Structures are given as structure tokens and as C-alpha cells.
Amino acid sequence: MTDAFEVMMDALDRTEEALAKPAKHTPGPWEIRDGSFIDAPGMTCLANVRGAHVTDQSECQANAKLIAAAPDMAEALKAIAKHEPCKAQAFCRCVACDMSRLARIALEKAGV
Numbered sequence: 045m046t047d048a049f050e051v052m053m054d055a056l057d058r059t060e061e062a063l064a065k066p067a068k069h070t071p072g073p074w075e076i077r078d079g080s081f082i083d084a085p086g087m088t089c090l091a092n093v094r095g096a097h098v099t100d101q102s103e104c105q106a107n108a109k110l111i112a113a114a115p116d117m118a119e120a121l122k123a124i125a126k127h128e129p130c131k132a133q134a135f136c137r138c139v140a141c142d143m144s145r146l147a148r149i150a151l152e153k154a155g156v
């Protein structure tokens with residue numbers, strides 16, 4: 045095996061463990077307030093996307109939408125990641141297995 049392959053397989057193994065654990069992030073739904081603040085249930089200003097470096101209103105709104113959708117996207121990725129690998133090959137390359145691996149890598153990157 046290559047080093048890159050081993051690193052990816054280690055990440056997939058860690059994500060398998062993480063999928064079984066409750067989420068560590070603030071529970072959703074997250075909502076956008078005033079175009080740049082992200083609120084969570086019982087919590088105002090979980091995040092503010094307007095800052096010194098991002099002042100364009102449309103970019104702020106796009107960033108706010110992406111962040112506010114994060115809990116929903118994490119749940120969608122978890123559902124995809126739970127796909128059981130095909131047993132036909134040791135490292136199956138079918139679409140379902142590829143999507144599951146991509147979902148697991150994204151969840152690992154997000155710490156979910």
C-alpha cells in the first residue's frame with residue numbers, strides 16, 4: 045500500500061468510530077440573522093461572517109448560508125457515510141462506495 049492510501053484508510057477508520065458518537069457541535073438548526081449572524085436554538089451569534097476581510101454583502105450571505113446549512117449537511121453526509129462497502133472487492137470503486145468514502149473524509153475534516 046502507498047502512504048497516501050494508508051493515511052486515507054486511517055481517516056476512514058477514525059470516521060467509522062466518530063459516526064457512532066453523538067455530535068460535538070452545537071445542535072441545529074442554525075439560522076441566519078441580519079445577513080451575517082448565525083444563531084442556534086437558545087443561542088444568539090454562534091458565528092458572525094462579516095469581518096474585516098469579508099465585507100461584500102453577497103459573499104457574507106453566501107458564507108452565512110453555507111455555515112447555517114452545516115448541521116443539515118453533516119447529517120446528510122453521515123447518512124451517505126453509513127453505506128456498507130460492497131463485499132465483491134477489497135476496495136470497491138462503485139459510486140456508492142466512492143460517495144461513502146468522500147463523505148467520511150469530509151466528516152473527518154469537519155471533526156464530525
Ligand SMILES: [Zn+2]
Pocket residue numbers: 129130136137138139140141142
Ligand atoms: Zn461498492
